[in-house]
Amino acid sequence: MMKMNSILSLLTILFLVSSSSVTASSDSPFIVAHKKATLNRLKSGSEKVSVSIDIYNQGSATAYDVSLTDDGWSSEIFKVISGNTSTSWERLDVGAAVSHSFELESNMKTVFYSSPAVVTFRVPTKAALQEAYSTPLLPLEILSDKPKESALHLVKRLLAKYGSLVSVITIVVLFVYLVATPSKSGAAKGSKKKR
Structure with a gap:
């Protein structure tokens, strides 16, 4: 019984601490970035990779000087054929969403593991730039021999x-x-x- 009371006390303290930290940070942006890529085999023996990154502000304050950098694409494997791997926006209001896309091309057969894109933004109440990372991608099988689907x-x-x-x-x-x-x-x- 004594052990149960101490566990309940500990859980209550953890709940109070976590709820106070949530209310303390409730007036800030919460950036969610979703990265996705699709492969398209070209007749020239290369593969086109279309990358899009959607960024959402799920917080309760505006994010300023928002910049996106997705430079994890090796120049030895990929070349950019349209768009840029980085961009920026002046602000991202509460509940707003922005999207960025670019296309790459590769003629090397490989399995590529992409790193998450990095989103940096400024919050007026903090001096340092804040960072958020996009969702990771599944490994991309560039120019792989795909078996016939049954x-x-x-x-x-x-x-x-x-x-x-x-x-x-x-x-x-x-x-x-x-x-x-x-x-x-x-x-x-x-x-x-x-x-």
Whole structure:
């Protein structure tokens, strides 16, 4: 019993400390950056990598002097064919989102592990620049030999992608069908009353 009381006391103290730190930092930006890349095989024997980074301010204050740098792309493997790997914005208001994209090209067969993009921003109440990192990418298999997809694998992938949508549409159609069609017992009663 004594051990349980001490654990409860410790949990209460941790809760109070964490809630006070949350309220102390509630007037600041909270930057979330999502990085994604898609591969597109070109006829010239090279692969195009389209990179896009979405940045959101989920905090309760504006972020100023926001800059994005994504320089983890090795120049030995990739060359930039459109856009820049870095950019900046004057400010990012509360609840606002910005997006940046660029394209790279590679003709080297490799598995590439990209580093997260870095977002730096200024908060008026702090002297130092703040940093946030984007989500990481899965390893990119540049110019890999992709096996042919079996029909079963394709069905599984489509079900994973659209299964919930199909379920919702099926439920709605069944509901409309049940509401729109009269029940057989009600129709039978109606015909008996007419006699």
